[in-house]
Amino acid sequence: MIRVALSLAKREFVRFMRQPQRVIGTVAQPILFWLFLGSGFSSSFRAPGMANVSYLEYFYPGVMLMMMLFASIFSSITIIEDRDAGFLQSVLVAPVSRLAIVLGKVLGGTTIAMVQVLIFTLAAPFLGLHLGLGSLAVLFGAFILSSMGFAAMGFYFAWGMRSSAGFHAIMMVFLMPLWMLSGALFPIEQAPLWLHVVMSINPVHHALTLIRAPFYMTPAEMFANTDWLIALGVTLLWAVACLGGSMARVEKREKGAAVPA
Amino acid sequence: MIKIQNLTHVYPGSRKTPPRTAIANLSLSIAEGEFCILSGPNGSGKSTLFRILCGMTLPSAGSIGIGGEDLLANPAKARAQMAVVFQSPAVDKHLSVAENLAIHADLYGLRGADLTERREEALAWTDLHDRLADKVMNLSGGLARQVELAKCLLTRPRLLLLDEPTTGLDPNSRRSFMEALHAIQRSRKMTVLMTSHIFSEAEDADRVAIMKDGALLALDTPQALRSRLGTEMVVVQSRAAEALQARIGAELGFHSHRHGDEIRLEQTDSSASLPILETLLSRYRADIDSIAIKQPALEDVFIHMTGQTATQAETAQPLATVEAGQ
Numbered sequence: 001m002i003r004v005a006l007s008l009a010k011r012e013f014v015r016f017m018r019q020p021q022r023v024i025g026t027v028a029q030p031i032l033f034w035l036f037l038g039s040g041f042s043s044s045f046r047a048p049g050m051a052n053v054s055y056l057e058y059f060y061p062g063v064m065l066m067m068m069l070f071a072s073i074f075s076s077i078t079i080i081e082d083r084d085a086g087f088l089q090s091v092l093v094a095p096v097s098r099l100a101i102v103l104g105k106v107l108g109g110t111t112i113a114m115v116q117v118l119i120f121t122l123a124a125p126f127l128g129l130h131l132g133l134g135s136l137a138v139l140f141g142a143f144i145l146s147s148m149g150f151a152a153m154g155f156y157f158a159w160g161m162r163s164s165a166g167f168h169a170i171m172m173v174f175l176m177p178l179w180m181l182s183g184a185l186f187p188i189e190q191a192p193l194w195l196h197v198v199m200s201i202n203p204v205h206h207a208l209t210l211i212r213a214p215f216y217m218t219p220a221e222m223f224a225n226t227d228w229l230i231a232l233g234v235t236l237l238w239a240v241a242c243l244g245g246s247m248a249r250v251e252k253r254e255k256g257a258a259v260p261a
Numbered sequence: 262m263i264k265i266q267n268l269t270h271v272y273p274g275s276r277k278t279p280p281r282t283a284i285a286n287l288s289l290s291i292a293e294g295e296f297c298i299l300s301g302p303n304g305s306g307k308s309t310l311f312r313i314l315c316g317m318t319l320p321s322a323g324s325i326g327i328g329g330e331d332l333l334a335n336p337a338k339a340r341a342q343m344a345v346v347f348q349s350p351a352v353d354k355h356l357s358v359a360e361n362l363a364i365h366a367d368l369y370g371l372r373g374a375d376l377t378e379r380r381e382e383a384l385a386w387t388d389l390h391d392r393l394a395d396k397v398m399n400l401s402g403g404l405a406r407q408v409e410l411a412k413c414l415l416t417r418p419r420l421l422l423l424d425e426p427t428t429g430l431d432p433n434s435r436r437s438f439m440e441a442l443h444a445i446q447r448s449r450k451m452t453v454l455m456t457s458h459i460f461s462e463a464e465d466a467d468r469v470a471i472m473k474d475g476a477l478l479a480l481d482t483p484q485a486l487r488s489r490l491g492t493e494m495v496v497v498q499s500r501a502a503e504a505l506q507a508r509i510g511a512e513l514g515f516h517s518h519r520h521g522d523e524i525r526l527e528q529t530d531s532s533a534s535l536p537i538l539e540t541l542l543s544r545y546r547a548d549i550d551s552i553a554i555k556q557p558a559l560e561d562v563f564i565h566m567t568g569q570t571a572t573q574a575e576t577a578q579p580l581a582t583v584e585a586g587q
Contacts, residue, residue, distance in 0.1 A: 003370070004367055004368055004370075007364055007367035007368070008364070008367075011353065011356065011360075011364055014356065014360070015353070015355050015356070018355060085350070085353070085354065086349040086350045086351040087351055089345075089347050089349075090347070090351035090352070090365070090368075091368065092317060093315045093316060093317065093340060093343075093345045094340065094365075094368040095336075095337040095338075095340040095341040253317065253318065253319050254312075254317065254318045254319070255318070255319040256269070256273075256318070256319060257271040257272065257273035257274070257321055258271070258321060259271055259322050260282075
């Protein structure tokens with residue numbers, strides 16, 4: 001099963017890398033977003049308890065999250081393309097487990113997201129953010145876990161959709177509010193109570209908590225921090241739920257109705 | 262190799278449409294090593310049958326055995342014995358021929374020396390040896406079809422299901438594809454079930470199945486099917502075919518079939534054909550656009566049984582498209 005999943009994941013990655021315009025677009029857009037928005041708000045924004053943190057720095061993990069989120073979810077668009085192009089047929093009639101099909105797509109999307117995040121991580125030292133090896137490992141672990149969850153979420157929605165334009169539209173409706181209410185743009189502490197509640201139940205907010213912490217805490221501090229552990233638990237549960245939901249969708253086959261008496 | 266018993270499939274209805282029976286109590290057996298062509302007009306149920314055989318749709322009732330394995334109870338074991346060539350290409354056009362074969366090998370758990378041997382064996386039947394590094398999108402339609410075939414042969418299937426595999430190919434590519442397919446089938450004693458509306462492809466089959474309205478109308482050798490229409494037929498073309506057929510029946514007592522502008526008088530006695538032609542010409546010359554004596558072909562059997570021409574049947578939808586969301 002793992003071999004099948006890795007083979008399908010490799011295919012996703014190879015296809016992505018062979019489309020240079022896709023690579024450039026997905027990396028360049030968040031970087032420009034970060035530079036323009038981060039620089040623009042830099043003089044007027046100070047996060048509570050983060051007096052020495054510029055908006056460019058505050059916004060940095062949020063843009064990383066944005067990269068991961070968009071890359072993971074939109075990688076699932078290939079399900080619709082594969083169905084239209086016919087490739088999905090040959091996978092579905094092969095004697096492989098449905099979990100392998102889901103994992104193949106999810107791992108492929110995660111790998112694509114990780115490449116983009118890795119490139120963006122190179123900017124950290126220029127912001128004065130120094131990551132130890134331990135923190136770097138936790139950061140990448142957090143990215144992989146979050147990315148798998150959101151790639152599986154993308155899979156769940158893409159499986160039932162017939163047009164990539166429709167998938168794109170629906171995902172944007174979900175994705176932008178989820179990201180905006182994650183704490184990427186403004187801290188949860190400053191939000192009114194109702195918004196605070198909404199942000200607290202947003203899985204993307206918990207993913208951001210996991211991602212932001214390695215820049216300011218050691219691994220030992222993270223694993224002793226209740227907020228971080230809750231975020232880890234929520235992100236893990238989210239990933240398991242999305243993978244389970246996607247598997248159930250793939251497992252479902254067209255079934256004949258009862259024969260009329 | 263394939264044993265279908267009392268297969269019924271009913272598509273669920275909705276608020277606006279009632280349930281629709283696509284296959285009604287169909288039973289069919291195909292022996293190991295047999296080359297069988299499945300034909301039928303649009304809506305005959307063959308697309309549903311193909312989807313069920315591929316394991317993509319669960320039927321309402323009935324049983325299907327593939328090489329002794331119950332397809333419905335043990336789909337993975339049954340699928341492991343078969344390979345499928347779909348009407349629409351099922352390869353990744355952005356990847357090379359070699360990459361497509363490698364992914365297919367992974368799907369079937371093939372690796373190492375065994376894979377190398379199987380790959381060489383599969384490629385030996387194709388013209389792809391020096392095109393392995395080429396992306397499939399850069400190949401001709403015929404070669405792209407050969408990639409599908411090579412992919413299927415990699416798994417050494419006991420059963421090969423093909424859904425109108427030559428659709429869209431030029432006559433030369435079509436002929437070479439069918440020649441290769443027959444050679445492979447004979448050499449490996451592989452069972453082949455192929456849907457087709459091209460009757461020249463059915464002439465070389467061991468048996469031809471004709472479906473209509475979810476039922477099997479005929480399953481026999483091409484020769485036996487042709488003999489059902491007698492040894493010869495008189496074919497009349499007329500712009501007033503309906504009226505002419507009525508007059509021929511009423512005035513001469515000849516039984517005939519009409520399909521559009523064509524009237525057919527099927528004969529078991531070939532010596533009767535010429536006198537009939539002469540009689541028709543002498544009495545109805547003004548109403549006849551053309552008249553001929555011909556030997557029945559498979560297409561004539563198809564028209565006789567389904568009431569449709571091959572061209573009408575060819576406008577049918579592609580047989581197996583994945584509705585993954587369902």
